[in-house]
Amino acid sequence: MTLTLTVTATATPTATAAAATDWSPLWLSLRVSATATALVAVTGTAAAYLLAKGRFPGRGLLEAVASLPIVLPPTVLGYYLLVFVGRRSPLGRAWETVTGRPITFTVTGAVLAATVAAFPFCLRAARAAIESVDATVEQAARTMGLPEWRVAVTVTLPLAARGIVAGVTLAFARALGDFGATLMVAGNVPGRTQTMPIAVYDAVQAGDDGRAAAAALVLSGVAVLVLVAVSRLGTRAP
Amino acid sequence: MTGPSHPPAPAVEVRVEHRVGDHHLRLDLQAGPGITVLMGPSGAGKSLALSIIAGLVRPERGTVRIAGRTVADPARGLHVATQVRRVGMVFQHGVLLPHRDVLDNVALAVRGGTRHRRRTVAAGWLARVGAADLAARRPAGLSGGERQRVALARALAGSPRLLLLDEPFSALDRATRSGLRALVRREVEATGVPALFVTHDAEEAEEVGDRLVMIEAGRVLATRTLR
Numbered sequence: 001m002t003l004t005l006t007v008t009a010t011a012t013p014t015a016t017a018a019a020a021t022d023w024s025p026l027w028l029s030l031r032v033s034a035t036a037t038a039l040v041a042v043t044g045t046a047a048a049y050l051l052a053k054g055r056f057p058g059r060g061l062l063e064a065v066a067s068l069p070i071v072l073p074p075t076v077l078g079y080y081l082l083v084f085v086g087r088r089s090p091l092g093r094a095w096e097t098v099t100g101r102p103i104t105f106t107v108t109g110a111v112l113a114a115t116v117a118a119f120p121f122c123l124r125a126a127r128a129a130i131e132s133v134d135a136t137v138e139q140a141a142r143t144m145g146l147p148e149w150r151v152a153v154t155v156t157l158p159l160a161a162r163g164i165v166a167g168v169t170l171a172f173a174r175a176l177g178d179f180g181a182t183l184m185v186a187g188n189v190p191g192r193t194q195t196m197p198i199a200v201y202d203a204v205q206a207g208d209d210g211r212a213a214a215a216a217l218v219l220s221g222v223a224v225l226v227l228v229a230v231s232r233l234g235t236r237a238p
Numbered sequence: 239m240t241g242p243s244h245p246p247a248p249a250v251e252v253r254v255e256h257r258v259g260d261h262h263l264r265l266d267l268q269a270g271p272g273i274t275v276l277m278g279p280s281g282a283g284k285s286l287a288l289s290i291i292a293g294l295v296r297p298e299r300g301t302v303r304i305a306g307r308t309v310a311d312p313a314r315g316l317h318v319a320t321q322v323r324r325v326g327m328v329f330q331h332g333v334l335l336p337h338r339d340v341l342d343n344v345a346l347a348v349r350g351g352t353r354h355r356r357r358t359v360a361a362g363w364l365a366r367v368g369a370a371d372l373a374a375r376r377p378a379g380l381s382g383g384e385r386q387r388v389a390l391a392r393a394l395a396g397s398p399r400l401l402l403l404d405e406p407f408s409a410l411d412r413a414t415r416s417g418l419r420a421l422v423r424r425e426v427e428a429t430g431v432p433a434l435f436v437t438h439d440a441e442e443a444e445e446v447g448d449r450l451v452m453i454e455a456g457r458v459l460a461t462r463t464l465r
Contacts, residue, residue: 136333139294142320143327144347145396154346158337 022211024191025199026218032107032182032195033175036114040171044122045164049152051123052130063127067120069181074117078184081113085185103185110186110193114175122164122171129163130156166233173226177219247306249400249432254290254300254310263287263456265300270400270432272448272465273423277437283456284436288402291434292327293320305399326393326431328406332385334377340364340388341373347396363391367421383414387421394425401426401433408437419446 051063069077085092085103096102103109133156141155142148157164179197186193188202196215203212249270256263263283267276276284289295291302293309296317302310304325309318326347334343344360351359364370369387377385386406393401403422407415423446426433437443443450444464452459 134333136329137335139292139320140327140329140333141335141346142294143292143325143396143402144392145321145324145349146346147321155335 025194025196025215028107028110028194029176029196032110032114033118033172035111036118036175037168037172039111039115040118040122040175041164041168044119044167044171045126045157048123048126048130048164048167049156052127063123066123069117070120070124074178074180075184077117078113078181081109081116081181081185085109085112105185105187105189105193107186107193110182110195113181113185114178117178117181118171118175121174122167125167125170126160126164129160129167132163133159162233166230169226169229169233173223176222247303249305250291250434251303252287252291252300254297254302256286256290256295256297256299258286261286261456263290265453265456265458267451267458267461269434269449269451271430273426273433273435273446274449274451275435275437275443275447275464276451276453277440277443278453278459279438282453284438284453285404287453288327288404288434288436291400292325292402293318293323324396324399326396326398326401328386328389328393328401328403330405330408331382332377332380332389334380334385334388334392336377338377339373340369340375340377340380343377343388344392344395347392349396360391360395363395364388366425367391382410383418386410386418390418390422390425394429394431398431401431403433403435405436405438407442408439415442416445422446 047066051059072080082104083089085095087093087096087102087104092103101108103112137159138151138155141151146154177197178195179201182193182195183198186195188194188198190202194202196219200212200215200219203209203215248268251268253266254263255265261281261283263286265283265287267287276287278284286295290297290310291304297310297312299312300310301308304323308316309323310316334340335346338346341357341360341364344363345353345356348356348359361370361373364373367387367390369384369391372380372384372388377388380388389406393403406422407418410418419442422433422435425431435443435446437446448463448465450460450462450464452461
């Protein structure tokens with residue numbers, strides 16, 4: 001109630017109209033998080049499979065590093081990304097030479113930030129799901145003559161699918177909600193790199209409570225949907 | 239290849255040493271043709287022996303030969319993958335792929351050919367073991383006896399050089415067990431595929447086996463011809 005009153009009191013007709021029509025942060029957010037989720041689903045599941053099945057030196061360290069984005073402050077994660085892919089870094093320069101555009105302050109940067117932030121959510125859920133697959137079923141598949149890659153594709157991954165999908169869904173939510181890392185790497189360029197969470201911050205800073213409330217509601221709605229989806233995936237029998 | 243002047247190589251020759259926890263397996267046995275029963279109490283190392291032959295467990299020392307070909311020899315760093323040993327295995331509880339229907343379970347084990355051919359061959363095997371009507375069913379909906387019939391069809395569908403049966407009927411009721419033992423005997427005779435059959439049940443050993451190998455505490459105690 002208070003919110004409605006405040007919106008009416010502060011928003012001018014023009015600002016309201018503009019807020020009502022400017023959906024670019026939402027589309028950008030969906031585009032960025034969909035791309036990041038696709039990247040995370042492939043790389044996260046592959047990495048989870050390697051960590052679950054592989055026996056190689058440095059496995060524990062690799063997993064710890066991959067899981068860092070969960071515990072690191074997002075701005076610190078963003079800072080590291082800036083160090084690694086900034087315009088003066090070897091990687092950033094190589095990218096710019098090949099593509100003609102920098103990674104930082106572009107949509108690519110936003111995708112990178114969302115991907116790295118979301119990666120461990122998929123990795124951990126997928127790894128747990130892959131490890132929970134009955135090893136005897138995989139052994140039976142080997143006695144059936146299926147080569148290792150087919151054991152993975154025909155047996156392990158389908159049986160772990162529920163957990164993997166739950167992880168990918170969480171990763172999508174994390175990618176959609178990323179603020180700190182995205183702001184550090186991609187900045188806040190309206191119409192270009194301003195994603196929904198940044199738009200909420202921007203709207204509050206500008207005193208545009210209507211826009212802030214609308215964006216916050218949309219993000220909250222997606223978050224609730226994701227939680228419902230993950231809990232349904234977790235409770236239903238395979 | 240075995241020359242004409244040599245006797246044919248045994249279906250399987252195992253001479254291995256392996257330690258798991260308190261168990262110390264020191265096995266020296268030859269088997270085939272026909273059905274060789276490995277009998278002994280729980281924990282004697284019978285199932286472990288099958289896992290070593292199938293390549294699911296790497297022995298610490300010794301050699302495993304299947305049809306005259308060495309498939310495991312840790313001293314030489316040799317470990318032929320399970321997939322290429324061509325052994326058909328029936329596990330105690332069937333262990334069918336739970337997310338695939340019965341026909342798929344058998345068809346996936348058929349080697350080579352088009353998908354259509356593999357499914358036709360699989361359907362033929364299901365008919366042979368009396369499970370043709372189960373083709374479209376999921377493993378979760380099958381009875382224990384039905385599951386083992388399908389597992390036997392799946393093990394034979396891969397044209398194995400050796401059939402390994404790990405207490406396949408111990409969880410089934412008496413009547414079902416008897417019918418399935420007869421089925422195993424019939425199929426081993428019809429296909430000529432030698433089999434190793436693990437059990438702890440003396441009556442089952444007598445009924446199904448051509449030869450009996452008694453195992454206790456990881457060692458062969460005695461060998462006897464049954465038929």
